[in-house]
Amino acid sequence: MSEGTLYDKVWDRHKVTALPTGQDQLFVGLHLVHEVTSPQAFGMLKEREQGVAFPERTHATVDHIVPTGNRDRPYRDDAAENMMAELEENVRGSGIDFSDPDSGDQGIVHVIGPEQGLTQPGMTIVCGDSHTSTHGAFGALAFGIGTSQIRDVLATGCVAMEKQKVRKIEVTGELGEGVTAKDVILTIIGKLGTDGGVGYVYEYAGEAIEDLGMEGRMSICNMSIEGGARAGYVNPDETTYEWLKGTDAFEDSEAQSASGSRTESGDDPEKFERLKPYWESIATDDDAEYDDVVTVDGSAIEPTVTWGTTPGQTAGITEPIPDPDDLPEEDRDTARRAQKHMRVEPGDTMEGYDIDVAFLGSCTNARLKDLREAAAFVEGREVDDDVRAMVVPGSQRVRDAAEAEGLDEVFKEAGFDWREPGCSMCLGMNDDQLEGDEASASSSNRNFVGRQGSKDGRTVLMSPIMVAAAAVTGEVTDVREMEEVATV
Amino acid sequence: MSSPEFSAGEAPAEKVTEVSGTGIPVRGNDIDTDQIIPARFMKVVTFDGLGQFSFFDQRFDDEDNEKDHPFNEEKYRGANVLVVNANFGCGSSREHAPQALMRWGIDAVVGESFAEIFAGNCLALGIPTVTADQADIEALQDYVEANPDAEVDIDVAAETVTYGDTEIDATVHDAQRKALVEGVWDTTALMGANAGAVRETARSLPYVPAEHIPEDEA
Numbered sequence: 001m002s003e004g005t006l007y008d009k010v011w012d013r014h015k016v017t018a019l020p021t022g023q024d025q026l027f028v029g030l031h032l033v034h035e036v037t038s039p040q041a042f043g044m045l046k047e048r049e050q051g052v053a054f055p056e057r058t059h060a061t062v063d064h065i066v067p068t069g070n071r072d073r074p075y076r077d078d079a080a081e082n083m084m085a086e087l088e089e090n091v092r093g094s095g096i097d098f099s100d101p102d103s104g105d106q107g108i109v110h111v112i113g114p115e116q117g118l119t120q121p122g123m124t125i126v127c128g129d130s131h132t133s134t135h136g137a138f139g140a141l142a143f144g145i146g147t148s149q150i151r152d153v154l155a156t157g158c159v160a161m162e163k164q165k166v167r168k169i170e171v172t173g174e175l176g177e178g179v180t181a182k183d184v185i186l187t188i189i190g191k192l193g194t195d196g197g198v199g200y201v202y203e204y205a206g207e208a209i210e211d212l213g214m215e216g217r218m219s220i221c222n223m224s225i226e227g228g229a230r231a232g233y234v235n236p237d238e239t240t241y242e243w244l245k246g247t248d249a250f251e252d253s254e255a256q257s258a259s260g261s262r263t264e265s266g267d268d269p270e271k272f273e274r275l276k277p278y279w280e281s282i283a284t285d286d287d288a289e290y291d292d293v294v295t296v297d298g299s300a301i302e303p304t305v306t307w308g309t310t311p312g313q314t315a316g317i318t319e320p321i322p323d324p325d326d327l328p329e330e331d332r333d334t335a336r337r338a339q340k341h342m343r344v345e346p347g348d349t350m351e352g353y354d355i356d357v358a359f360l361g362s363c364t365n366a367r368l369k370d371l372r373e374a375a376a377f378v379e380g381r382e383v384d385d386d387v388r389a390m391v392v393p394g395s396q397r398v399r400d401a402a403e404a405e406g407l408d409e410v411f412k413e414a415g416f417d418w419r420e421p422g423c424s425m426c427l428g429m430n431d432d433q434l435e436g437d438e439a440s441a442s443s444s445n446r447n448f449v450g451r452q453g454s455k456d457g458r459t460v461l462m463s464p465i466m467v468a469a470a471a472v473t474g475e476v477t478d479v480r481e482m483e484e485v486a487t488v
Numbered sequence: 489m490s491s492p493e494f495s496a497g498e499a500p501a502e503k504v505t506e507v508s509g510t511g512i513p514v515r516g517n518d519i520d521t522d523q524i525i526p527a528r529f530m531k532v533v534t535f536d537g538l539g540q541f542s543f544f545d546q547r548f549d550d551e552d553n554e555k556d557h558p559f560n561e562e563k564y565r566g567a568n569v570l571v572v573n574a575n576f577g578c579g580s581s582r583e584h585a586p587q588a589l590m591r592w593g594i595d596a597v598v599g600e601s602f603a604e605i606f607a608g609n610c611l612a613l614g615i616p617t618v619t620a621d622q623a624d625i626e627a628l629q630d631y632v633e634a635n636p637d638a639e640v641d642i643d644v645a646a647e648t649v650t651y652g653d654t655e656i657d658a659t660v661h662d663a664q665r666k667a668l669v670e671g672v673w674d675t676t677a678l679m680g681a682n683a684g685a686v687r688e689t690a691r692s693l694p695y696v697p698a699e700h701i702p703e704d705e706a
C-alpha cells in the first residue's frame with residue numbers, strides 16, 4: 001500500500017469513519033453540481049424528505065445542455081429548458097451558489113471551479129461527472145461520482161469509497177516544440193490502456209509536469225479517467241499558488257469589497273497565508289511509497305492523435321497506425337472495429353486524414369491559454385473552405401478575457417464560429433453535433449462512437465494547436481511542419 | 489437554510505444474496521456508457537422510461553429499423569442476467585447507464601471486468617457486477633445464446649455462477665459483496681447516522697469555515 005503520498009494524506013484528513021461495507025466515509029470539501037446528473041439525486045432527496053447538509057460547500061453551474069448560440073429563455077429545446085428550470089429550482093431552494101448564465105461566471109464545471117478558486121489543494125472534490133479528475137491538477141483529491149452518490153453527498157456531505165492504489169507517472173525531460181500537455185496524456189493513455197488505471201489513482205510528476213502551467217496540468221488530470229483512473233493529481237507548488245492568488249477566493253479584501261460581489265474571503269485577508277501550510281503539508285513526502293511507478297520520456301513525445309474510437313488508440317503524428325494483429329489479443333477486436341469505423345488502414349499515419357469539422361472546446365482544452373495558443377497559430381491564416389470550425393470557450397470568464405485580448409476577432413477573421421461557453425460538441429447534447437459521417441478534429445477527451453452527436457461521426461482527438469492546424473489545412477496536420485509554431 | 493435531516497433510523501437496504509433468471513449476452517470489449525445509453529436520451533429529469541433506450545444506437549439504424557442486437561431479439565425478452573466481456577461500462581459517470589439496463593430488466597451483470605464508476609453505480613442500485621475469467625465468460629455467453637430459456641444462478645455470497653451442469657468460480661468485489669449480502673448498500677442511510685463525526689471532521693479541516701458547518705441538532 002502507498003504511504004506518504006498526497007492521496008494518503010488527503011484521504012486520512014477527510015476520513016470520518018470506516019463503514020460496515022468495508023468502505024471509508026469521506027467528508028467532501030467541495031461538491032460541484034450540473035444539470036444532467038443532479039435532478040434525479042435532488043428527487044431522491046425530496047422523496048426521503050431530506051435537505052442539503054452542506055449547501056455552502058456546494059456550487060452549481062449549467063454546461064451540458066446549455067445552448068452555445070441563442071440563449072434567450074425559454075430555450076428553444078424544451079428538454080434543455082426543463083433541465084435548466086429544474087436545476088434552478090433545486091439549487092435556489094437549497095441555498096446553493098449557482099454560476100448561471102446571467103452571473104457572467106457560467107461555464108463548464110471543470111473550468112469554473114479552478115478559475116473561481118473554489119478548487120484548492122488538499123480538498124476532496126466530487127461532481128457527478130467523470131472529468132472531475134481535472135481538479136486534481138491543484139493537488140486536490142477529485143473524482144466523479146454517480147447519481148446515487150450525489151444523493152449521498154447532498155444528504156450527508158460525504159461519499160463512501162474504497163481506498164485505491166497510487167501509481168506515480170513520472171514524465172521526464174522537456175517537451176519538444178509543438179508538443180503540449182494534451183499530447184502527454186494521450187501518450188500515457190496509449191501506453192497504459194483505457195483500463196490500465198482501474199484501481200489506481202495517478203500521481204503525475206517529473207520535470208515535464210512541473211514545467212507545465214495549471215492549464216496543462218488540468219488537461220492531463222482531466223483525462224485520467226480515460227485511462228481508467230478515477231482520479232489524478234499533481235502536487236501543489238509555486239505554479240499552483242500563483243494561480244490561486246489570482247482567483248476570487250484569495251483576492252485581497254479591498255479588491256473584493258470594490259467588486260462588491262464576492263465576499264467569501266473578504267473578512268479573512270490572511271486566508272492565503274493561513275492555508276498555505278496546510279497545502280504544503282499534504283504534498284507527497286520525498287520518501288513516499290507508491291504501489292507502482294511508471295516513467296515516460298517526455299522529450300520523445302510527438303504531437304499525438306487518436307486513430308480509433310477509444311482515447312487509448314493513439315499514435316504519434318509520424319507513427320504508423322498499428323495492425324490489430326500486432327496488438328495484445330484482448331485489444332484486437334476493438335481495434336478492428338475502430339479502424340473500420342474510422343476508415344483508417346494499419347501502416348498509414350494519421351497525417352493527411354481529411355476532416356470536416358474543427359472543434360476547439362471542452363473541459364480538457366478550452367481555457368484561456370489553449371485559446372491563446374490556437375489563436376496565435378490561426379492569426380493570418382484561413383480555415384479551409386470545406387471545414388466547419390468552431391471555438392467554444394470553457395466559461396464566460398474565459399470568453400470575456402479572450403475578447404479583451406481580441407482573440408475572438410482573430411478566430412472570426414480566420415473563419416471560426418465564436419460561441420457561448422458550454423460542453424457543446426464534446427458530447428452533442430445541444431445543437432452542436434456532427435452530422436452523418438463527418439470527421440472532426442477535436443480538442444475534447446472522448447472519441448467514442450456517437451459521442452459527438454452522430455453515430456457515424458468520426459472523432460480524432462488532439463491538442464488545441466493541432467485542431468487549429470487541421471482547421472486550416474482541412475486534414476490532420478503535423479503542426480511542427482507549419483512555419484512559426486507559436487507558443488504562448 | 490434548511491437544516492439537514494439525517495435518517496439514521498431508516499430501514500437497511502434489501503439484501504441481495506442471489507440473482508436467478510435467464511441470460512442475455514452482449515459481446516465486445518470496451519463497451520462504453522455512450523453505447524449503453526446515448527447522451528441525447530439523458531435530457532430528462534427522472535430515470536423513468538430509460539429502459540427502452542438501452543443500447544439504442546446499436547439496436548436501430550438511422551431510419552429506426554432494427555439492427556442485429558441481443559436486446560432486439562425475442563428469445564431474450566425477460567432475461568435479467570447480462571453477460572458481457574472486458575471493461576464494460578467505461579466512459580462517463582452517468583448513472584443513466586445502469587438505470588437504463590435495470591429498467592430494461594437487468595438484475596445482475598456478469599463479465600470479464602467492469603469500469604469502476606459503472607460498478608459503483610450498479611451497486612447503488614443493488615445490481616451485482618460479477619467477474620470471471622475470459623474463457624468462462626465466453627462459454628457462458630455461448631451457453632446463453634444456445635439456451636436462452638435456461639436458468640443462470642448467481643450466488644453473490646458464495647461467488648459462483650451456475651448454469652446447466654457447470655459452476656463458474658466467479659468474483660464479487662469484497663466491499664460490494666458485503667454491501668449486497670448484508671443489505672448495507674444504502675450509503676445515504678449508513679453515513680447519515682454519523683452526522684456528529686462528519687461535523688467533527690469538517691471542523692478539523694483548515695479550509696472549511698465554521699459557518700459552513702451545520703449546527704448540531706442535539
Ligand code: SF4
Pocket residue numbers: 063064108109110129131362363364422423426427444445
Ligand atoms: S466538456 Fe465534455 S467532458 Fe467536459 S464536462 Fe462537458 S461533456 Fe463532460
